[in-house]
Amino acid sequence: MQSQQPAKNLNSGQSFSWLLVSPTILILAFFLVLPLLTIAIVSFWDYNEWNFFPAFIFDNYVYLLESPVTWATYLKTLKFTVLTWFFCTIIGFTVAFFLAFHVRSLTWQIALFLACTIPFWTSNIIRMISWIPFLGRNGIANSSLISLGVIDEPLEWLLFSDFAVVLAFVHLYTLFMVVPVFNTMMRIDKTLIEAARDAGASGFQILTNIIIPLSRPGLMIGSIFVVTLVMGDFITVRFMSGGQSASVGRVISNEIALLQYPAAAASAVILLITVLIMIAIMLRFVDIRKEL
Amino acid sequence: MEPRSRSFYALAIFFGLFILFLYGPVITIGILSFQGPRGGLTFPMNGVSVHWFYDLFEKQAVGDIWGSFRRSFVLGLMVMVCTVVFSVMCGLAFRSRFRGSGLLFYLIITSLIIPSILISLGVGLIFNILDWEVHWSTSGMGSQLTWTLPFGILIMFAVFNRFDKSYEEAARDLGASWWQTIRFVVLPIIAPSLIGVALFGFTLSYDEFARTLLTSGSKNTLPLEIFGMTTNVTTPVLYALGTLTTVFSLIIILGFLLIAYLLRRRQERHGSDAGSGLV
Numbered sequence: 001m002q003s004q005q006p007a008k009n010l011n012s013g014q015s016f017s018w019l020l021v022s023p024t025i026l027i028l029a030f031f032l033v034l035p036l037l038t039i040a041i042v043s044f045w046d047y048n049e050w051n052f053f054p055a056f057i058f059d060n061y062v063y064l065l066e067s068p069v070t071w072a073t074y075l076k077t078l079k080f081t082v083l084t085w086f087f088c089t090i091i092g093f094t095v096a097f098f099l100a101f102h103v104r105s106l107t108w109q110i111a112l113f114l115a116c117t118i119p120f121w122t123s124n125i126i127r128m129i130s131w132i133p134f135l136g137r138n139g140i141a142n143s144s145l146i147s148l149g150v151i152d153e154p155l156e157w158l159l160f161s162d163f164a165v166v167l168a169f170v171h172l173y174t175l176f177m178v179v180p181v182f183n184t185m186m187r188i189d190k191t192l193i194e195a196a197r198d199a200g201a202s203g204f205q206i207l208t209n210i211i212i213p214l215s216r217p218g219l220m221i222g223s224i225f226v227v228t229l230v231m232g233d234f235i236t237v238r239f240m241s242g243g244q245s246a247s248v249g250r251v252i253s254n255e256i257a258l259l260q261y262p263a264a265a266a267s268a269v270i271l272l273i274t275v276l277i278m279i280a281i282m283l284r285f286v287d288i289r290k291e292l
Numbered sequence: 293m294e295p296r297s298r299s300f301y302a303l304a305i306f307f308g309l310f311i312l313f314l315y316g317p318v319i320t321i322g323i324l325s326f327q328g329p330r331g332g333l334t335f336p337m338n339g340v341s342v343h344w345f346y347d348l349f350e351k352q353a354v355g356d357i358w359g360s361f362r363r364s365f366v367l368g369l370m371v372m373v374c375t376v377v378f379s380v381m382c383g384l385a386f387r388s389r390f391r392g393s394g395l396l397f398y399l400i401i402t403s404l405i406i407p408s409i410l411i412s413l414g415v416g417l418i419f420n421i422l423d424w425e426v427h428w429s430t431s432g433m434g435s436q437l438t439w440t441l442p443f444g445i446l447i448m449f450a451v452f453n454r455f456d457k458s459y460e461e462a463a464r465d466l467g468a469s470w471w472q473t474i475r476f477v478v479l480p481i482i483a484p485s486l487i488g489v490a491l492f493g494f495t496l497s498y499d500e501f502a503r504t505l506l507t508s509g510s511k512n513t514l515p516l517e518i519f520g521m522t523t524n525v526t527t528p529v530l531y532a533l534g535t536l537t538t539v540f541s542l543i544i545i546l547g548f549l550l551i552a553y554l555l556r557r558r559q560e561r562h563g564s565d566a567g568s569g570l571v
Contacts (some may be wrong), residue, residue, distance in 0.1 A: 013388065020385035021396060023378045024441060028396075031434040032403050035414020042417055095310050098303040112307070114549065120313050121495035122541045125518050126534040130317035133324050133531075138322065140333045171313065203299060224405060232407020235501060239522065250408050256506065261417060268410050275407060 036272070042267035052261045060266035066134075069266075070251075074274070077247045080162070080237070081230045084169040088226045089219065091170065092177025096213065096218075099178075100185035113182065120175045128168050128239050135159035135167075160242030168240045173229055177222035184218030185211065220285045227282070231275050248274075318538060325531035333528060344532035357517060357533065363428055364514035368498040370429070371436050375444040375493030376486055378437075382449025384474070404442035410501030411435050416506035428508040435503040440496045444489040451485045472511075485560070487552040497542060 046055035064070050095116065103109045119127065133160040134140050142154040157163055188211065194208050234249030248271050255264035324331075328339025373425065382400075386393060415435050426432070442519060459481065463473045469491045479486075501515040508516060521530055 014390050017385040017388065017390035017393075020381040023374075024382050024400070024445070025396065027378070027434060027437050027441065028403055030400050031411065031415055031438045032399065035411060035418060036406075038417045038421070039410060039414045042421075091310060094303065094306055098307045102300045102303055115311055116314070118545055119318070120498075121491065122318075122538050123503060123515055123518070123534075125499075125515050125522070126321075126538055127318060129518075129522060129530060129534055130321040130510050133320050133334045134317050136334045140335060143335070156347070171317070177507040203297070203419075228405040228407060232409055232502075234409055235519070239519075249407065252409050252413065253505075255415060256416075261420075262412075264413055265417070265506070267406075268413055271407060271409060275405075279405065 035216050039265045039268050039272075040162040042262050044267050045262040045265075047260055047262045050259065052259075060262050061182065061270075064263070064266050064270060069246075073246045073248055073251055076245065077231060079250075080165060080169065080247065081187055081227055083166045084173065084230045085223060085226050085233075087166070087170045088174045088177045089223065092174050092181055092222060093215070095174075095178050096185055096215075097207075099182055101211070102277060113144060116178055123270060124172055125235070127172060131164065131168060131171075132159065133242070135164055160240070162241065164240040165237050165245060168236050169230055169233070172236065173226050176225035176229065177219075180221040180225075181215055181218035184215050188214045216285060224279055224282050227278055228275055230273065231278070241250075312327045318534075322535045322538070326530055327528040327531075329546040331528060333526065333531075334532040343530045345536070347527075347529045348532055348536065356512070357514075360514045360517040361537075363511060364498050366429055367433060367436070367513060368494045370433055371440055371497035372490050372493035374433075374437055375440045376489050378441060379444030379448045379489050380479075380482075380486065382445045384478075386449060387452055388447075400442045400445055402436045404446075406438075408439070409505075411438055411503045413504040419507075426507050426509040428504070428511060430508070431507040432504050432513070435507045436497045436500050439500060439503055439554055440493045443492045443496065447485060447489050447492070450506050451482050455482070481559075484552045484555045487548055487555065490550075491545065491548040494544060498541065498544075 042052070043060055044056050044058070045052055046057055046059070047053070091096050098111055099109055099116075103112060130251065132139070136142070137156070137159070139155050139159070141158055142151075145151045146154065192210055193206055196210055200214050201209065233247060234253040237247040237250055238247055238253075248267065252267045253269060255261075324333070324335070324337070325344055326340050326342065327337060327344060328341045329343040331338030364449075386397075394428060412435065415431050416426065418424075419431055424431075455478075459477050460473050463477045468476070499515055500513075501519065506511055512520065518533060518537075521533070
């Protein structure tokens, strides 16, 4: 039909579409594209203790890439990312699987799904703080373990440790896995499962041969969220490790605090490239536009 | 119905534990915020009181909590309105392909998954270089929109993918203008989803931290204020504040969900008036 419309009409349709998206374009241009370009440019600038100024030097990158601290930090951040991703995937998949295939009424599905999503709309900072009474030296975890006789001394590594960081990440971000996986699972044709069962497949075979392959787009979208959120994080690592653990995001935020903007910009560029490579790999497995 | 399998019960227990994992810690600080005046940050409870809530309302060393709450609330409303309006416009435009739509789509996705600290740093740098003053209502709001808008737009994409275009065609056949079709046909149908977009817009802005860090200026928003408190406040007053703002968030969330539910109910009741106009 559209091809039969006169060209003029089509053109005005085009410009009308542009009018409709113009606010979004303006916001993204000024608060996304321009900031990224600025970061890229400033990463070649020079700085001293109290100021930064235009230049074209590679020192920021050379210093960054030659420092063993950078590599150690990336290794640490990757460790957090892989651990968080692993637990978010296992837990998120199981929760979505339960909601999609074992809860039978739609009302209950919506209610339980909302129960999972409501924390997402509350403050992350408070959700982090709320682990203190649980994990602290005299916290619930330690005192229960002592009264159960499992341990004699309170465990020191519960709060302000890498364990606490990963726990908080999983607590904050599992939701980003549950939602897309649930979404793709709800689209799986139930007759496929019946057919498989009629053909004699066991529950486990149905899971591995039908549900997991068909949930892959959701798993990929969830993974992209979890990976980028953890890779760029600076606040969870700082708070939950008690300032003891490093991460790429923390390095950037420390450089910002020291007003070393060009150094921070160079770190940010490297972080962005790393994240983009990781996303590009994951995007090979999914077409996001089909999933909405 | 066939009987529940054994795996159902195992999964149900797993799900229950997950919910406990999600809500348990927050409930704990809810309880601990009622610590007695001499109680600490962990159990046991040292008496029960509202001492720490009372502390919050006293003007004292805790900082400018009420000012930052007011700012966060106003900012949340501003971001919410922009998110709803711009998302709907985007959703309408994206129903047909236009030049650059593919690029814009990837820009929207980028905005969603880019590490927040890059937005914070980049916007901070621009304002620094141009010698403009960062302020929560300008640079802060723009930075937050890079986080809330993609959510709103993706929700609108999902909504319009499921939208039955025959309603619009019917309206147009009856002589409605473009604006009349949107105003009297499309918007009422998608209204419950708009409430959802508004919920995202407000709550994500109200709780945003990373993208506001370098872009809000000298006056803190509430999450920044709370984070500042974590480094120097070591009394349950922190929990009291956490409890209050979580309760506030819950009221907002449940309010929005209730409105969306009522709208949908109304639609169902008034939905089909097919034939009633025929005499």
